[in-house]
Amino acid sequence: MGRHRASGRPGRPWAPAEAVDDQLEALLRxxxxxxxxALVARPGLTTVDELIAQGGRPGRWAPTAVLLDSGQPGDLPEVRDGRAAVQDEGSQLxxxxxxxxxxxxTGVTAGRWLDLCAGPGGKAGLLAVLASAAGADxxxxEVSEHRADLVRATLAPAIAAAVERGSTIEVRTGDGRDYGAEEPGAYDRVLVDAPCTGLGALRRRPEARWRRQPGDLTALGPLQRDLLRSALDATAPGGVVGYATCSPHLAETSFVVRDVVKRRDDVEILDARPFFTQASNGALIDLGNGPFVQLWPHVHGTDGMFFALLRRR
Incomplete structure (x- = not known):
């Protein structure tokens, strides 16, 4: 019986070929x-209960999530004014x-967070209110001015709320690859939501299965590595970096992380699974063998989000 390497999928690191084939068929379906x-109720701006009262029901995993079975999200006042937004549960987690x-x-960097690739603003919208609640800036x-404008629009309610709390939320236009050199050790928490093929969101973008080519991986790989290196350099000792892609492809996920880390002696990979368990109030299941987290449409009902957690030593 043949055996396939299945690193990153739920279950054993080595599995019979038939089991892998069954998983693949389920994923394709x-x-x-x-x-x-899925909607996100941005804490401090609205609540899950307010969205449920508008016809939603609680999400499966994220405590901030509400699912809509019918209707248009834009009809909800909470969505129209930016207190809530359409956002996959995996992205929220x-x-x-x-x-x-x-x-x-420690020091002046404590309480400074950075979203290195923020456009169009989904994860930044949630991070903004979480940072403000934690007393952080x-x-x-975002590298594109047009997408930076989208981030500003998305974050406008959070920016106003942050002012009342005494914290700041700033939207910048710049190349994320420059932050490590321009602001070394300036942040204690950094998210790299890296540009990727988006293969984890084929159910949302079915046309991508015909548009994407193997060569896309070759083009994106150097950029993903450069962004992760820059994020690590911009992180203070003791701070953390989250590397995320909406892709399960190893060339965009664990290969990138391990390739960057093996060239440094000041970075350790943390087990991300306990923090996803905490984020879901203990509900999330089948997170695999770690230390990375890979969510799957056929297992979790989310987009195929990958997440790695690193600490700067």
Missing amino acids: ADNDPPRV VALALAAVPSEA LVAN
């Missing part, structure tokens, strides 16, 4: 099923998990 609309990690950074960076 899930990618053909239209996803349910990434932000919630990163916010839950204890930082060991957030910089949301």
Whole structure:
């Protein structure tokens, strides 16, 4: 009986070929099923109960999530004014998990968060209110001016609320690859939501299965590595970096992380699973063997989000 390497999938690190084939078939079927609309209730701006009162029901994993079985999200006043937004539960869990990690950074960097690739603003929108609630400041960076404008619009309610709390949320336009050199050790918590092929969201973007080519991995790999290196350099000793992609492809996930880490002696990989468990109030299951987290449409009903957690020593 043949055996396939199945690192990153739920279950054993080595599995019979038939089991892997069954998982693959289930994944492909899930990618053909239209996803349910998930909303995020941004803490401090609205509540899950307010969205449920508008016809939603609680999400499966994220405590901030509400699912809509019918209707248009834009019809909800909470969505129209930016207190809530359409956001996959997997994406919500990434932000919630990163916010839950204890930082060991000290000094002036404590309480400074950075979203290195913030556009169009989904994860930044949740990070912004989480940072403000924690008394932290957030910089949301985006390389494209157009996408930076989208981030500003998304974060507008959170920016106003942060002012009342005495914290700041700043949206910048810049190349994320420059932060490590320009602001070394300036942040205690950094998210790298790296540009990727988006293969984890084929159920939302079915056309991608014809548009994407193997060569896309070759083009994206150097950028992903450069962004992660920059994020690590911009992180203070004791601080943490979360590396996320909406792709389960090893060339965009664990290969990138391990390739960057093996060239440094000041970084350790943390087990991300406990923080996803914490972010879901203990509900999340089948997170695999660690230390990385890989969510799957056919297992978790989310997009195929990958997440790695690193600490700067």
